[in-house]
Amino acid sequence: MIEVARLYRRFGAHVAVDDVSFRIDKGEVVGFLGPNGAGKTTTMRVLTGFLPATSADVLRVAGYDVLRESLEVRRHIGYLPESVPLYHELRVSEMMRFQGRLHGIPRAELKRRIPEVLERVGVLDRERQLVGKLSRGLRQRVGLAVALLPDPDVLILDEPTSGLDPLQRVEVRELIRSFAAEHTVLMSSHILAEVESVCPRVIVIAEGRIVADGSQADLVREFGGEGYVRFEAVVGPDVAAAVRLLEGLPGVTRVDERGRVGIHHSFEIRGAGDLREDVGAVAMTKGWAVRELSLAVPTLDEMFARLVLGGDGAAAPASATGVPPATAASPVAQGLELATGAAQPGAAPPPGTPGKKIIYSLNPFDQGASRDLGQPMDVGGPAPPEDEDR
Amino acid sequence: MSGALTIYRRELASLFLSPLAWILLLVALFVNGIFFIAFISNSQGNVTTSLALMLGGAYTFWAFLVFFPPLLTMRLLSEEARSGTLEYLLTAPVGDAAVVVGKFLAATSFMAILWASVLVYALAVDWLGVAPDWGSVLGGYLGAVLASGLFISIGMLASSLTATPLVAAFLAFIACLLWLILPSLGELLLIQVRSLLVHWAGGVEAAEEWIRAGLDKMNVLSHFQASFLPGVFDTGEVVFFLSWTALFVFLTTRVLEARRWRI
Numbered sequence: 001m002i003e004v005a006r007l008y009r010r011f012g013a014h015v016a017v018d019d020v021s022f023r024i025d026k027g028e029v030v031g032f033l034g035p036n037g038a039g040k041t042t043t044m045r046v047l048t049g050f051l052p053a054t055s056a057d058v059l060r061v062a063g064y065d066v067l068r069e070s071l072e073v074r075r076h077i078g079y080l081p082e083s084v085p086l087y088h089e090l091r092v093s094e095m096m097r098f099q100g101r102l103h104g105i106p107r108a109e110l111k112r113r114i115p116e117v118l119e120r121v122g123v124l125d126r127e128r129q130l131v132g133k134l135s136r137g138l139r140q141r142v143g144l145a146v147a148l149l150p151d152p153d154v155l156i157l158d159e160p161t162s163g164l165d166p167l168q169r170v171e172v173r174e175l176i177r178s179f180a181a182e183h184t185v186l187m188s189s190h191i192l193a194e195v196e197s198v199c200p201r202v203i204v205i206a207e208g209r210i211v212a213d214g215s216q217a218d219l220v221r222e223f224g225g226e227g228y229v230r231f232e233a234v235v236g237p238d239v240a241a242a243v244r245l246l247e248g249l250p251g252v253t254r255v256d257e258r259g260r261v262g263i264h265h266s267f268e269i270r271g272a273g274d275l276r277e278d279v280g281a282v283a284m285t286k287g288w289a290v291r292e293l294s295l296a297v298p299t300l301d302e303m304f305a306r307l308v309l310g311g312d313g314a315a316a317p318a319s320a321t322g323v324p325p326a327t328a329a330s331p332v333a334q335g336l337e338l339a340t341g342a343a344q345p346g347a348a349p350p351p352g353t354p355g356k357k358i359i360y361s362l363n364p365f366d367q368g369a370s371r372d373l374g375q376p377m378d379v380g381g382p383a384p385p386e387d388e389d390r
Numbered sequence: 391m392s393g394a395l396t397i398y399r400r401e402l403a404s405l406f407l408s409p410l411a412w413i414l415l416l417v418a419l420f421v422n423g424i425f426f427i428a429f430i431s432n433s434q435g436n437v438t439t440s441l442a443l444m445l446g447g448a449y450t451f452w453a454f455l456v457f458f459p460p461l462l463t464m465r466l467l468s469e470e471a472r473s474g475t476l477e478y479l480l481t482a483p484v485g486d487a488a489v490v491v492g493k494f495l496a497a498t499s500f501m502a503i504l505w506a507s508v509l510v511y512a513l514a515v516d517w518l519g520v521a522p523d524w525g526s527v528l529g530g531y532l533g534a535v536l537a538s539g540l541f542i543s544i545g546m547l548a549s550s551l552t553a554t555p556l557v558a559a560f561l562a563f564i565a566c567l568l569w570l571i572l573p574s575l576g577e578l579l580l581i582q583v584r585s586l587l588v589h590w591a592g593g594v595e596a597a598e599e600w601i602r603a604g605l606d607k608m609n610v611l612s613h614f615q616a617s618f619l620p621g622v623f624d625t626g627e628v629v630f631f632l633s634w635t636a637l638f639v640f641l642t643t644r645v646l647e648a649r650r651w652r653i
Contacts, residue, residue: 081474097399
């Protein structure tokens with residue numbers, strides 16, 4: 001339905017769209033994701049024929065060449081620009097009739113179709129109202145109705161939910177999802193939640209270039225990286241030792257110190273699987289007062305930030321640089337051991353949890369006692385640690 | 391063609407939905423009424439002369455022509471550019487020319503309605519028993535509409551150049567004024583320059599002739615007064631107005647097209 005190959009668009013020296021190629025098949029719903037100024041609107045304007053491309057090998061929409069068969073393309077698309085351009089002095093029904101006439105829809109069909117479309121977007125009761133008197137959300141719906149009226153093959157929606165309150169946003173998203181069955185939809189957004197909830201396929205664009213294109217799950221897997229454990233606790237003055245200790249845990253590949261707030265230090269611990277229990281156990285035995293222990297799963301959001309900011313902005317090593325993991329001073333040598341028991345079926349552990357865990361205490365008064373993590377335990381000692389909220 | 395017609399209908403409807411149209415009509419009717427009374431009493435009750443004065447003979451007519459078209463055309467394109475509806479129109483399945491022609495015809499139609507306010511007085515006088523020379527009056531009316539069309543097309547060109555309606559109105563006003571006084575301005579300049587040139591260069595007369603002829607081709611006032619005012623229907627004069635109008639409409643279309651390449 002939409003075919004773009006090697007599309008460039010320059011504005012003077014500024015390259016707004018830089019070698020963009022993609023292909024959208026019939027019936028797909030594709031989200032165009034990128035920060036403001038990434039080139040989303042420009043690409044859409046080129047697709048609708050409002051702006052010509054500086055150069056493009058292929059530029060076809062609904063089977064027609066955008067440059068040579070511009071009128072045919074315009075006949076087959078429904079385009080809703082971000083500003084939702086409608087004539088404010090007209091009534092909703094008049095605006096719809098105007099659109100119908102522009103598209104050469106016969107009068108009889110128009111009479112049948114206008115209420116149908118207005119009903120669909122839920123503004124049938126506003127038919128007699130002036131467009132200028134409608135609220136932003138209703139106007140957005142009318143804009144969608146105008147775009148839908150000629151029953152276009154391709155719907156191009158530029159930021160269809162910008163400027164709406166959260167409730168309206170959900171409603172408009174719901175609407176767009178309902179279009180998916182009959183139309184090919186290309187919508188742009190800089191809001192991830194929106195694209196996440198509406199579009200199965202996402203094209204991420206940054207600085208005029210496509211940086212990722214694929215289904216959401218694929219993109220997260222490919223670019224999101226692994227999750228990490230966020231850990232915030234009072235670890236005492238020797239932060240480096242704490243970092244070393246955490247790094248010594250089996251499965252941990254990297255520990256980043258993320259600064260301190262008051263007496264609490266926060267860390268990001270990366271490694272295979274869900275390391276919360278292991279970290280919690282260390283905290284318990286060391287008597288660290290824990291404030292937060294959570295697993296941060298990568299979202300489209302983080303993937304997006306990483307892609308758009310260029311590289312791994314979120315995971316830049318902080319204080320952990322230079323501390324080699326598991327050296328001679330590894331926690332194992334200090335008496336900490338972490339063993340993994342057999343995986344228990346039926347217990348349904350969260351994915352990545354290696355099953356039952358046994359921790360060997362570091363407390364000298366425990367005399368090397370070990371215990372199953374599943375069992376509750378009193379922790380004595382000079383500084384009674386808080387109970388963890390696992 | 392049907393696209394232009396659709397645009398035309400929408401534009402005319404929108405015009406009458408705005409207070410501006412009604413204010414302009416009111417002003418025209420009121421001012422024309424006052425001047426009609428003044429002209430009648432000055433011409434010892436000669437109805438046809440008075441009507442001819444109102445349709446191009448007096449300066450009030452040209453004042454209307456310089457002030458009203460810019461007010462109409464400022465909204466045609468620059469307001470649409472500002473509010474974003476231009477993007478809607480230019481991605482609708484109608485050509486740029488259809489958009490421009492539709493809008494042009496709508497504004498010109500409005501001016502035709504506005505000049506009909508003079509016909510109201512003609513009808514009133516006719517009803518009272520003094521029949522004006524209808525041929526002369528209608529000829530003048532046709533000329534007024536044609537001249538309005540020319541000034542509308544100039545205003546539209548100004549409107550297509552900027553996205554600020556106020557700037558568009560001002561630009562159009564200046565352009566219309568210049569267009570009107572260009573021949574006399576040129577004449578004035580010519581006299582000044584000649585006194586300097588005559589000392590150095592020969593063949594000044596030929597160049598002068600040439601410039602005069604050029605200026606004459608742009609002289610709205612003389613063309614209007616030569617043809618429509620005496621009630622002569624001269625196709626040559628109609629072509630004069632139509633061709634300038636067509637040129638400005640064409641230029642507006644090109645500017646609109648060029649806008650896509652620049653934005």
